Amino acid sequence: MREPTRDQALRIYRTMHLIRRFEERVAECFAAAEIPGFIHLAVGQESVPATVCALLERDDLVGATHRGHGQVLAKGAEPRRVMAELFGRATGYCRGKGGSMHLCAMDLGVLGTNGVVGANLPIAVGTALAAQVRATRQVTVGFFGDGAANTGAAHEALNLAAVWDLPVVFVCENNLYAEFTPQAVHTKGTSIAARAAAYGMRGVQVDGNDVPALFDAAAEAVDAARSGAGPTLLEAMTYRWRGHHEGDPMAYRAKDELEAWRAKDAIPRFRAWLVERGMLAADEDERLVGAVAAEVDDATEFARRSPWPAPEAALEDVHA
Amino acid sequence: MRVRVKIPKLGLTMTEATILEWRKSVGDAVTAGEPLVVIETEKADVEVEAPASGTLVEILGAVKQVCPVGGAIAVIELPGA
Numbered sequence: 001m002r003e004p005t006r007d008q009a010l011r012i013y014r015t016m017h018l019i020r021r022f023e024e025r026v027a028e029c030f031a032a033a034e035i036p037g038f039i040h041l042a043v044g045q046e047s048v049p050a051t052v053c054a055l056l057e058r059d060d061l062v063g064a065t066h067r068g069h070g071q072v073l074a075k076g077a078e079p080r081r082v083m084a085e086l087f088g089r090a091t092g093y094c095r096g097k098g099g100s101m102h103l104c105a106m107d108l109g110v111l112g113t114n115g116v117v118g119a120n121l122p123i124a125v126g127t128a129l130a131a132q133v134r135a136t137r138q139v140t141v142g143f144f145g146d147g148a149a150n151t152g153a154a155h156e157a158l159n160l161a162a163v164w165d166l167p168v169v170f171v172c173e174n175n176l177y178a179e180f181t182p183q184a185v186h187t188k189g190t191s192i193a194a195r196a197a198a199y200g201m202r203g204v205q206v207d208g209n210d211v212p213a214l215f216d217a218a219a220e221a222v223d224a225a226r227s228g229a230g231p232t233l234l235e236a237m238t239y240r241w242r243g244h245h246e247g248d249p250m251a252y253r254a255k256d257e258l259e260a261w262r263a264k265d266a267i268p269r270f271r272a273w274l275v276e277r278g279m280l281a282a283d284e285d286e287r288l289v290g291a292v293a294a295e296v297d298d299a300t301e302f303a304r305r306s307p308w309p310a311p312e313a314a315l316e317d318v319h320a
Numbered sequence: 321m322r323v324r325v326k327i328p329k330l331g332l333t334m335t336e337a338t339i340l341e342w343r344k345s346v347g348d349a350v351t352a353g354e355p356l357v358v359i360e361t362e363k364a365d366v367e368v369e370a371p372a373s374g375t376l377v378e379i380l381g382a383v384k385q386v387c388p389v390g391g392a393i394a395v396i397e398l399p400g401a
Contacts, residue, residue, distance in 0.1 A: 033329040247328070247330025251364075
């Protein structure tokens, strides 16, 4: 079993805290009408992008989802510029024109979050094909959810990636709900990873809230992609603590289901693992959590005081 | 210290909500996270939770009243104030 180094482990732990704090702040700002548009938060799912992206190089690529703030932050995006983008301000990664669901950071290999469920996967296959043709050794990660698994785009992407042995890892953040529909209602069977066999690629289902187990599976998948051994379908079982979108009253699920998953929260579980291995002292933990809180405060203030895009810039950076 | 309870934004195009039912009365103790008031938006009826624990000292939004997003509808006084 491959274990994260101390540096990797602390990076994963810090990123999980950052995503949690960031997303909770976004919820507050959205409720206060400071953020336009629709917002989908990934509170509860932080361990998946934090762990997978800790295995990537800077020039590796990530295709993110509509629930993708955490995936973008985990790939190394600055919280200030992500928050400013959500606020629609000129200092954001896309100068305020992308927002939550079209958030690109090409210099970090972030191909964009995507408002269309499953639509990021063919894009991930495209960059993986480019990397193969150019022999750059870059790996692409395509994140998706259990809902996207049943889209035609996902099927096309998985099949092409397998048949061409492309350097891509398909990471299914299975949060058990496609929008408002539980998995049992939209999918027969309990394993999306099992479909990998039919595509002719490796498939692994893992507890996404168990960071060391997820790290082991993701490390193997990333190594396989980088070494030319083709794609993997990695299914990380996790849970969305908030609604499909902010404002969703969640009348479709039982409160005790949420409580059961809160008890499986990846953050304290991984903290216990770190402490057990002597990688994290109590005062270090306190410092880290405090630093993350300050970073999110700073990002929020930065977004609030940033200017709106100028009206005369409306046609810049826009493609149709 | 007092905390104002405001109408949250709950959707893409939501600009206002109608107060449907108060779950608490003035003078009641409230706990952060417990349902305080039901509001009607263009999409659904939604329970708004108390943002802080304390005493509900004022209700500003009457039942059937239409209130803008961000508008204050109640005041909670925190303990020790």
